[in-house]
Amino acid sequence: MLQSDASWGRMGANTVISSYYKTEAFGDAKISINGSPFQDAGMAISGLVADIIRSGGKGDKNTRDDRAHDVLFDPNKQSFLAHVRKYLEHKKKVGANKMSISYEGDPERALKFIESLPEKDEKGNNGHRIWAMLYSLAIAKAAQSQSPVVVIRRCIKDPDGKYFPKYGLGQDFEMDFLERRRNLDETHATMPMFERKAVKAGLDKDDCRKNRNQQKVELRKAKKEEGLMKRRNMADVCVEIEAPVEVEVASSISQQAAIVLGFVQRNGPAEEFDDAFGATKWLRKKLSLARNPPIDDVIQAGLVPAFVTMLAHPESTMQFEAAWCLTNIASGTSKQCEVVVSHGGVPPLIGLLSSPSIDVCEQCVWALGNIAGDCPAMRDLVLQNGATDKLVKLIEATALMGQMGPLRNAVWALSNLMRGKPQPSAAHVTSVLPTLAKLLLLHDEEVLMDTCWALSYISDGGDDRIDLVVHAGVVPALMTVLREKAENKTRTPALRTLCNILTGSHMATQVVIDAGILEVLPEAIKSTKAQTRKEACWAISNVAAGTSDQVDLVMRSPLLANVVDRLANDDFEVRKEAAWVIANILHSFSSDPTNTHCAMRASTLVQLGAIPPMVAMLSVNDAAMQKLMLEALGSLLGAGELLGASKGVNPFLVPFDEAEGIDKLETLQEHSNEEIYQKAISLLEKYFGEEGDEDENLLPNVANGGFAFGGNAPAVVGGFNFGASPIDVM
């Protein structure tokens, strides 16, 4: 309809559009452009067309205006219809669903496109032309206003009365536009509906251009950087960025290797030092290439023993370069790493940990960390050569001096020395624990992270290892880390260490409880990460397996409700751990079946709604879990017998039946695992005798169109008053 604004008058009357025709064609359709409120599509197009014509008038406005008018306003003209027909045929040929043409800000194309659209679709419905017109114009319009993303959400009521978010014609180029824009500007949230790309979408010209453009930008950046490096005379500080052709590298490796090997063979004559140093540095740079460092070429050139020898060179700069080379060789495959070890690289590297040059120390730490990280055997080799003492000294010195770079590296190397199974010997562990305890007090995230990882590796073992960790007094500090650094990368290893300790002796468990683990777990069990929720449940299950007092701590904790909730609604892995919590609690009863206090625990669980999710666990495809749950349910029903003995009624039987427990048990009689069906049968016989054949469908009954959720919702008949709800929602 008339879409009047300031510039309207200037353009003359040609720009007015037949609103009646438009609104008819769109029916009740509504659209939203770029998140604007939904509006009548007919109205939207009027405004858009006006704007397009106005902008189209930039160059040769008279002719374009007239033509636009003819095309748009006289759909009954013969020439126009002929064009429509021609277009129909054309589109049929090219597949009307794939129109990846850009209309942005190109009124000529938009008009051309409109010219060529069919007025009615195959079923005789209005739509194709008019919708495509709308979309193309909306896009063009949005492009003019520098809107970075166009999101058109469309709902339409078809003439035959259907109401549905539309896909199909028009949607494709709209999405093209979306994606092209997104490259530059990601800020706009889009409606999920229209992000749904056609299942079998093929190549898109605009996407491809976007890629090419991006590539060009990267090339330019590299070229620019290269030019700047020259101007800044950075050449000798910088490591080369671009990998030259490999063949050239290999041949020059042999040349440089000859210099280095000769130098070593001749016991390092002073006059050759500069050349040998230069060659080593050159080799180091090659080994530092991000892509395809020529490790094998360097090994084959026989350079590893030479580098090992040069570690003993009096000049620390030479030691540094050699250590760097060995570091990068050790960073390769296990085979490559082994070459460094088999040529006796480890002892001199450890020796240099007490070098006065901090650069050399750092480099050797790095090399040793790589070697130790390769496998437990390599790790033990490094340990046997006395790395721990020197490393501990280095850590204490760098921590004292605040040399964070070397310190981080050293702690990382230390964590690698503690990692893997079989675990390193207790003696090595004992010698590093005091240092780790001190590191926990530093405020450097990376140091903390690797320290926690080291502790988690150590504590991931038998009670003796756990006791070592507990006696090192790290538990309170770990708890502080967990409390204060709730969301960073130290959280996982700190929590894991504490959970590991919980698996230890009752004493160890108690230490962690005293430090307040039960206060931090509520946060963890609600984490968005399934892994964290799982570990939280695992931790609780270990407390629940503890002394009677420890079990009662769990019973009193609000965590218990969370556990039941996890058991009911979570990933299988989390549910499994939650099941262990419940099973451990109930186990306390089955190991003491006359203890009313223990039986009351079962009662608490029933009140928290544990039965339905427990029964649900019987259906999982995991025999061990099914067994565990059968035992737990057995204890639970047993506890019910004890509690109900005075009244002669087991109070848990009804909730068990309501949760379809009997049905489940009956199903399990068919189970292929003998133990499981025996258990199921014995439970059925013990508690349910001959009954239990009821088949009650708890799903809402759909057949008669009635639904009731939450049981006692008031009837809707006659109009329920929301304002009268007992809870004040305002």
Place this chain on the structure above:
Amino acid sequence: MGDTDIGPILLAAQSADPAVRQPAEQQLEAAKASNLPLLLNLLARELSNEVKELTTRQLAGVLLKNCLTAKSADLVQQRQAAWLAISPAERHTIKTAVLGALASPQQSARHTAAQVIGAIGVIELPHAQWPELIQGLADNTTASGNDFLKQSSLEALGFVCEEIDPAVLEPQANLILTAVVSGMRKEEPNMDVRLAGVRAMTNALEFVEKNFEVEVERNIIMQTVCEATQAEKQEIKVAAYECIVVIAELYYDKLPAYMPALYQLTLAALQKATADESEEDVGKQAIEFWTTICDKEMEIEDEEAPGPSHNFVKQGMGQLVGLLLEAMCKQDEDEDGGFTLASAAATCLAQIALTVHDDVVGHVIPFIQANIDSADWHRTEAATLAWGSVLEGPSDLALQPFMVPALEKMISLVGTPTTALPVRDTAAWTIARICEHHTASIQPQHWHVMLREGSVDPSGALIEPEGVLLMALKDHTRVAEKVCTALYALAEQVEDERNNPSNRLSGLFVTLAKALLACTERHDAGENNLRVSAYEALNMVITNAAKDTHVSVGQLLPLVISRLEGTFAMPIVSSDDREAQTELQGLLCATLQVITQKLGPQAAPHADQMMNLCLQVFASRNSSVHEEALLAVGSVATATGRAFEKYMPHFRPFLSLGLSNYEEFMVCNVAIGVVGDICRALEKQVMPYCDELVHLLLRNLQNPALNRNVKPPILSCFGDIALAIEGGFEKYMQVTMSMLVQASQTTVDTENPDLVEYLNQLREGIFEAYTGVLQGLRAENKATVFEPYMMGALELIRVCNDGVPQNVTGDSVVHAAVGLIGDLAQTLGEPFKRVARSSPHKEYLKALLKHGKESPNKETGEAAKWASQIAFKD
């Protein structure tokens, strides 16, 4: 106008005859300008007058509404202000008239009235005016015995809810909900009323958040919506399912209690739709529900939305996937277009695969095995599509056992001419998906079967036919297009080996180039996007071709040039012809660009021809072609270096045009990049053009209408110019430096990561500009020219250092900033060092350098080391 009957004027304004239409339009415009209240009053009276023609009543309503609303924000404001400026009494008269029309027995009259009410409500309610509106509409729906009035009042409520800021209606949410629920409940005998109720509910969902928090109320809403899915009337069912989709999107966390029912409902609807075509729209919405659930659970997994995930998809997929697979067998016979039940189901399946990863595999394999060899092509196609749909999401490990037999099956389906076309099409698409996501599973023998060159003996008898994919490039355009996608994906995989002496594409290069070039020449290449796909695949093959193919790439260049030449001789009689020509020119320019980029100086002998053609292409009015041609010219400049000078006089006008095209900002952006290419190519010889270039760049910077993302590259471009003309930049110093200082003062909401990202780009651009200027001046010993601007540069460094602790300052900015510290020290020497080594400057400079040295990015670390060396150590 006075008491004029407005009906005839409205009709005249719709006339096809300009002589009739134009005066009427002018009359309406004049009325609008001179006395808006009167015009609106007339329109409202027309709308509400039951004796008038329905046509004019509706026209009047629409015009009335259009006087109150608009799309662009400024127009909206203007119109809202105009309405609010009308006296309350006059407005009251208009509103009363329109409200009266709500009860009209004419459907379109009362519908239009509802729209007008909606529009007025949207303006007045936020201003605390018309407080009785919602109550009135609600009363209409509950108290009135008039079904027309009920229906249109619900519609009006829906319109208001849809467009208004939810906060405005929140206080009246109870009232609205009560009305809406009463309208949509199953006891409502009038189906039109009920439908209006369901739709109003969909619109209202967003602002009833508080009600949705209360279990009792939520239960009622859910109960009523679920009951509506069981209505008789198709439209109500579809609307109800759509409502459920919106609920899933808005209130995922509240779904667990309702999931058993929703599960049963949606699956039943899907099953019904598969069996009964008339239920298709209901079925599509039911599928959309699950696709939305997938979206939600993926968002939670990616931590884009708060958790926890209820894993509905994982739990429900057992039956769901089976039903989707059956729905996928309901393909449209004729064409693979449109969003049918089958394609909705396939989309959903692909989303499920992305959501549950490995777990989906076991659910589709039996179907695939049972149907892939079916005699009914529908089932074979569905099995093929099912496999292709689950290729992204599950791990290699989970798919691996089926990968080889599946690939071989796909190859055999594509290679067998008797396979039904839709199946060949989908099988080729599936091969493309394998190429994209699982290249490692493709064994050498498969490469051979797919891509070997055919061989004949000396007598010409066939020894071995050519590979399946090469043959399929000659198949139906639908199949050939998918093969192009596959080849594109294959070529894309070797990106990392692009600069190697040789790579996996080397042996195939000539074969692929020949086959794809032949494909572009097919007479039917215009269908199904085939020509575009073939050229794009060729471009990717060239882009990632290794060094040992350069000779062959070089041989392509004359061919591509002659093809581009040929486009100017294409006969143009229709606009379709013009479109085809433009498209082809764009594709060929792109191919020229990638070849030139690959060959570098080796392409220089062809530069004359290429430039000549590109300049002709610029005559086209199409923006994307301009982008392609500009990119090609940029590559030519890089390839030719200083020799590019001779093209500058001819290219300059088009470059200026591109730089001035702020409306099509992508063109502008590309043109800015090309300026950089030219600066690096011409160096000092670019001087004569700099006045104009600098002028245009500055003008762009000042233009608020230019997309902001283009602005950082402009700043960086000043650096390119300065590096090229070195001391010659002196004359632009004052104006450009003040721009940099202005740009440095930009602040953004640091809570918004997108804006922070933009801020970083902007700052990087500023630093690059400073660096270019400093290094350029240094080359000609003009360092003192910069001294007045030193403090401005330092200030930005300080600000960036302040942003380090909050993670506002990204690594690339640190890199650029520490580089600038070095440049300042290197260029300005003592005057800078004196300042830098005194407080307060030394603190933040050293802090930033320290931060730079600890960067995980090697280049940043190196730059920081270099800078601290020359700024602080001597």
